[in-house]
Amino acid sequence: MIALAVRLGPLVLASRSPQRRAILAQLGLEFTVADPAYAEHDPERADPRALAARHAAGKAGSVPGDRVLGVDTVVALGDRVLAKPDGREQAEAFLRELSGRTHEVHSGLCLVAGGVRHELVETTRVTFVPLSDADMAWYVASGEWRERAGGYAIQGRGAALVERIEGDYTNVVGLPVPALLRAMAKAVR
Numbered sequence: 001m002i003a004l005a006v007r008l009g010p011l012v013l014a015s016r017s018p019q020r021r022a023i024l025a026q027l028g029l030e031f032t033v034a035d036p037a038y039a040e041h042d043p044e045r046a047d048p049r050a051l052a053a054r055h056a057a058g059k060a061g062s063v064p065g066d067r068v069l070g071v072d073t074v075v076a077l078g079d080r081v082l083a084k085p086d087g088r089e090q091a092e093a094f095l096r097e098l099s100g101r102t103h104e105v106h107s108g109l110c111l112v113a114g115g116v117r118h119e120l121v122e123t124t125r126v127t128f129v130p131l132s133d134a135d136m137a138w139y140v141a142s143g144e145w146r147e148r149a150g151g152y153a154i155q156g157r158g159a160a161l162v163e164r165i166e167g168d169y170t171n172v173v174g175l176p177v178p179a180l181l182r183a184m185a186k187a188v189r
Helices: 002-006 018-027 048-061 088-098 133-142 157-161 169-173 177-188
Strands: 011-014 031-034 067-077 080-082 102-113 116-128 162-166
Touching: 011 018, 018 031, 018 169, 048 067, 048 102, 048 116, 080 088, 088 133, 102 169, 102 177, 116 169, 116 177, 133 157, 157 162, 169 177
Parallel strands: 011 031, 011 067
Antiparallel strands: 067 080, 067 102, 102 116, 116 162
């Protein structure tokens, strides 16, 4: 499947995320980056999976190109979406909510190739260790929570917050590689 997916050719990544760029580069895929002209709006009671799918499609549809990839990651504790914290206090509040609990990370992926949209949503369950006030203060002081859904980054210091994951690790980082390869393979068939 990997060789088939690579035959698709260069992608346009509709994302500002350095993590997504890093994953595509690690895979050796050819790509350029375009800032999506899409404003995310998170309705209060939105279904987290549907929200991730809608944002991914909105990002992909906002950028011109023959092969455009849009991705969005949503962290949900039950039906409650934990977006990007708006400050230190909210980052700490998110960590307090996630402490010792299991939450879900949903990534919507939309690959537009040849005028056809290939859409997938990947879900990974993440369980945090119980966090003390000192643990939360340490993490919030790092600043790593900024611009991160749920207020943490598993690929950095946030790894210390995690007890276990069930599912795709790259999904939690921000770009589910197995889902991407499936979408790319479908696009070349």
